[in-house]
Amino acid sequence: MAKISVSTLAKMKREGTKITALTAYDASFAKLFHDNGVDVILVGDSLGMVLQGGEDTLAVTTDDIAYHTRCVRAGSKELFVIADMPFMSYSEPQSACQNAATLMRSGANMVKLEGGEWLYDSIALLTQQGIPVCGHLGLTPQSVHVFGGFKIQGREEAQAQKMIADAQALERAGAQMIVIECVPSALAKRITDAVAIPVIGIGAGKETDGQILVMHDLVGISAGYIPKFSKNFLLETGNMPEAVKKFCADVQSGEFPGPDHEFN
Numbered sequence: 001m002a003k004i005s006v007s008t009l010a011k012m013k014r015e016g017t018k019i020t021a022l023t024a025y026d027a028s029f030a031k032l033f034h035d036n037g038v039d040v041i042l043v044g045d046s047l048g049m050v051l052q053g054g055e056d057t058l059a060v061t062t063d064d065i066a067y068h069t070r071c072v073r074a075g076s077k078e079l080f081v082i083a084d085m086p087f088m089s090y091s092e093p094q095s096a097c098q099n100a101a102t103l104m105r106s107g108a109n110m111v112k113l114e115g116g117e118w119l120y121d122s123i124a125l126l127t128q129q130g131i132p133v134c135g136h137l138g139l140t141p142q143s144v145h146v147f148g149g150f151k152i153q154g155r156e157e158a159q160a161q162k163m164i165a166d167a168q169a170l171e172r173a174g175a176q177m178i179v180i181e182c183v184p185s186a187l188a189k190r191i192t193d194a195v196a197i198p199v200i201g202i203g204a205g206k207e208t209d210g211q212i213l214v215m216h217d218l219v220g221i222s223a224g225y226i227p228k229f230s231k232n233f234l235l236e237t238g239n240m241p242e243a244v245k246k247f248c249a250d251v252q253s254g255e256f257p258g259p260d261h262e263f264n
């Protein structure tokens, strides 16, 4: 499989080819996902919940993400790997650069930060220093205590307009990709149309430029709970490689996410 870069991903958006992404935390799954058609691997701070068993992602450290990024990178040199910047690791532009450098040196191709316009200076500095950035809007899990739980975001028009403005600010600052999580599908489409960079959705309907799932949700082993926006692809296919291929095929054909997996 050809090596994927930020240019490949930008071209996929321009040409309307859907981008497929999954989280992974080790070499074996990263290689399996890549070999079966996944374009992007995210070393998500979701590992605080699915690997470490926490109730949220706040306990995850930069060292944790660096360790798992090295594991994922060992799975293949060809992978396009995004590493999550943990809670409080990017609250100032300088600390953002230092922590992002640790993740890039561990094998990441891009780092992901949760938040909108307030990240402008950090993102501008990161990109000036040669570090590609992915933004993350909507239900940003590091803010779960501000939201009062894992809740859909952007249902009110004022909140929706703010999220669109945030996406545009991230793009102006230099971000080259955005993840949007748990927002109504109509808002996800507005955000996707409002920026030229790829927008990857999770719980955001099918109108985004691509889809990402936490790997444990893809195979139905997230502590007995499958979020509404996810689907157990293992149930349908019976083995991991086929589950991954089906996820990619269904994203590309527009079959996933279907009406049952979206918020209106």
Ligand code: KIV
Pocket (backbone or CB within 6 Å): 023, 042, 043, 044, 045, 046, 047, 084, 179, 181, 202, 212, 214
């Ligand atoms: O940490 C993570 O896995 C994520 C995805 C839910 C997008 O940020």
